[in-house]
Amino acid sequence: MKLYETILFNQIKKKSKVIDLGCGGGVLLNELIHEKSCDGYGIEQNFQEVLVAMGRGIPVYQGDILDGLKQFDDGTFDIAILSQTLQQVMNPIDVIHEMCRVSKKAIVTFPNFGHWKVRFHLLTKGYSPKTKQLPHEWHNTPNIRVITIKDFRKLCAENNINILKEIPLAKFKFQRLMFPLRFTNFWTEKGIFMIEKKN
Amino acid sequence: MTQQQFKIADAHKISLDSGRHLEEITIAYHTFGELNAAKTNVILICHPLTGSSNAMEWWPKIVGPGLAIDTNQYFVICTNALGGCSGTTGPASINPKTNTPYLLDFPVVTIADMVRVQRELIGHLGINKIKMVIGGSMGGMQALEWVAQASELIESCVPIASTTKVSPLAVAFDSVGRKSIMEQLKSGHGEAGLAVARQLGHITYLSEEAMEQKFSRNLQHSDAYQYHLEPEFQIESYLNYQGEKFLGRFNLYAYLVLTKAVSYFDLERSYGSIEKAIGHSSAKFLVMAITSDWLYTANQSKALAYQLMKLNKHVSYVEIDSDYGHDTFLIDSDETKQVIKCFLDSL
Missing domain, CATH: 3.40.50.1820 (Alpha/Beta hydrolase fold, catalytic domain)
Structure with missing residues (x-):
């Protein structure tokens, strides 16, 4: 598992009922099922990835995230995960609302467009930023949304969503220790948020 | 085995x-x-x-x-x-x-x-x-x-x-297939009806893209239209072949019964x-x-x-x-x- 997947893994309680949106080959779900006795469901569009996840014994819906989410009753899951996928969905607000409807809590992670490397790239080079996190050209990127950590906080505030936890993710531990939360938009490569619907 | x-x-x-x-x-x-x-x-x-x-x-x-x-x-x-x-x-x-x-x-x-x-x-x-x-x-x-x-x-x-x-679409196809058999049975040519039913079935088993790729509008024997009513297009020959091939191996009464079972499902x-x-x-x-x-x-x-x-x-x-x-x-x-x-x- 990658660092952010380990962080996600640590956030999820034993025996949770988990849905992973854009689950890929089901690496995270597989760990949760085997290490934490979780009950897992995946949604994934890519056929080959679906097969990998299915081969691991995970039930997967091949198709659109929103189409899949709509089928579940309110509160079906304990945790809904949208990891590194928010920047690729057409209708992020609908997806977030649906996640908070079908699940008691939701975790969202995304590449932070406010990261200093991205800002520096644009400032000095003048081209659309390309970094390790955002490696594509502007014309072929699957990342159709550009999100910063501040953007996400604002979106939650405007959409009746509580932020339960915000976990700054930077490569080096000292960055996480040294910088208070209000600088995370600058220092962290990925935003990791645990959210729920306000009552 | x-x-x-x-x-x-x-x-x-x-x-x-x-x-x-x-x-x-x-x-x-x-x-x-x-x-x-x-x-x-x-x-x-x-x-x-x-x-x-x-x-x-x-x-x-x-x-x-x-x-x-x-x-x-x-x-x-x-x-x-x-x-x-x-x-x-x-x-x-x-x-x-x-x-x-x-x-x-x-x-x-x-x-x-x-x-x-x-x-x-x-x-x-x-x-x-x-x-x-x-x-x-x-x-x-x-x-x-x-x-x-x-x-x-x-x-x-x-x-x-x-x-x-x-679906009603699928019921419709099976219904026409059965009708073809039943009508022909009246004159003692049930087999001819079965061949047509099978051809109709084959159309539903293919797709527009598949027919385009396999046959397109190609003619079977010549590049020129013959201006007669006999089969000329490759797709026609294919369906005729499938219809005829089916007669040797399938019973027309079974076809009636099985398609009706499907329609009821x-x-x-x-x-x-x-x-x-x-x-x-x-x-x-x-x-x-x-x-x-x-x-x-x-x-x-x-x-x-x-x-x-x-x-x-x-x-x-x-x-x-x-x-x-x-x-x-x-x-x-x-x-x-x-x-x-x-x-x-x-x-």
Whole structure:
């Protein structure tokens, strides 16, 4: 598992009922099922990835995230995960609302467009930023949304969503220790948020 | 690997959906591979409309040693459907009351009746766990019906290019096919009617893209139009060939009975709802659809998957992206093989 997947893994309680949106080959779900006795469901569009996840014994819906989410009753899951996928969905607000409807809590992670490397790239080079996190050209990127950590906080505030936890993710531990939360938009490569619907 | 037969004792006790009874029922079946001592490696394959119990013959790339349904590992059973014409009791069988073939007097059976009869065989073989029941098209309907009738036996269910409720479009095609046969029967040319019905069927098994790729508007014998009414287009020759080829191997009365069984299939109507039909099952489901299938569309498969998701079942939904239409699951499709193998390996 990658660092952010380990962080996600640590956030999820034993025996949770988990849905992973854009689950890929089901690496995270597989760990949760085997290490934490979780009950897992995946949604994934890519056929080959679906097969990998299915081969691991995970039930997967091949198709659109929103189409899949709509089928579940309110509160079906304990945790809904949208990891590194928010920047690729057409209708992020609908997806977030649906996640908070079908699940008691939701975790969202995304590449932070406010990261200093991205800002520096644009400032000095003048081209659309390309970094390790955002490696594509502007014309072929699957990342159709550009999100910063501040953007996400604002979106939650405007959409009746509580932020339960915000976990700054930077490569080096000292960055996480040294910088208070209000600088995370600058220092962290990925935003990791645990959210729920306000009552 | 030769066909075996099992004669049901007290066949007349089986009450068909029509309320009628058959005096005698013989089930023709094939088995492939070895049943393990614990009897836990059973796979039941249900054949599509014109298949037979010889699954290795009509599904050669899927069933066999080392293949997706690996006969080195599993004990595979496939029966000829009730009302068919490849060994199991059907309209061409002798009616013991009259000592002549039933023909049009054969009871109109249903998918549920087919499964009732298969259950007799499974009981006779002493099997009380079926690791996977799988089938495409009409076979998928039987697989779902198996869960509805005997959920305690079924560990996983794989309907491919199938539906829980045959659409009016599909009923319409089958209806025209039957009408073609019935009209021709009046003048004693039932076979000609069957050939036309088969041609119509083949159109529904293909897709616009598949026909474009295989035949386009090409002419069979010349580049110039002949301005006569005989078949000229390659697609016409293909359909004629398929119609003629079918006559040698299929009984027209069985075609009438089986297509009617398909037309009647509607799990919701039979059980009240999908939840009542299969909601009590703890089986794992794999719903497979084919993107270009216009007979039992991907949306129909998706609707089934959605209902199973809502019921919190262990269900996967997978789409085979193919231009070849409904018949994709029968042709040599790498994707079909991969999906079945992945699912089976995970069980």
